[in-house]
Amino acid sequence: MMAIQRVGVIGAGKVGIVLAGLALDAGYTVRISGSGSVKKIALTIKTLVPGAIPSENADVVANSDIILLAIPLSRYKNIDADLLKGKLVIDA
Template structure:
């Protein structure tokens, strides 16, 4: 996979802006698009993420090495699947009833949200991360590698090489990682899980993941699957 120099962010909300700030601080070129026109978000970007380039979705994707989806989950199908063809894509989305509405109208209950995102963007490589930590924590707790009490993010996907590359990217953004190589394991970070909203160090994050099946949420998932 190509070296990541330019990060494209689709979504200029709170998460998208924070990720743009972190990426700029890490030395990446950043292109970002919002739900409105480029002119509409330009002032927001120049104020909150100075140095980032506002663009259309097409302008973001065509000139970026890595794409981050930071929009409400219910809107991912508004993006043409072919637009992200051949791209490495971070799914930073999660279902949230306040913005996405009734879950059954957004997601098929038989699989995880990221699996459905991957199924839709079937010519792209999806890696799930930046999902379980709140945007305030992302903004305030990024630290250089080796610093004490550095927090960690879960990174998972079906493509081994892509997961490793994204994990290295997450490291440059200020966080340690716990890697899995199964996109379906993203269920561990979805709302309702012990990890959702959690800000943990790498050992503590690893411990929760290791004991996921024993948690209340894990037991619920097993029951739903008839395990």
């Protein structure tokens, strides 16, 4: 059984921010990405989810044991499915 220590959140909107905060509070290392650049979300993440690491999608996936998708259904095509191969993914 895999021990989950690192949580990745793809989606830095309302749901993603809440999920990232809950994961941090539970003691996980959290990386989060948004639809824009890391620079675009860095201040938001620092303010609303201090301790989470703003990252690009590829970095979130590569450095996480579990991936939480917190994106609108209309944006699922923006995520490279090959990137998620072999990962445990939960779609919020």
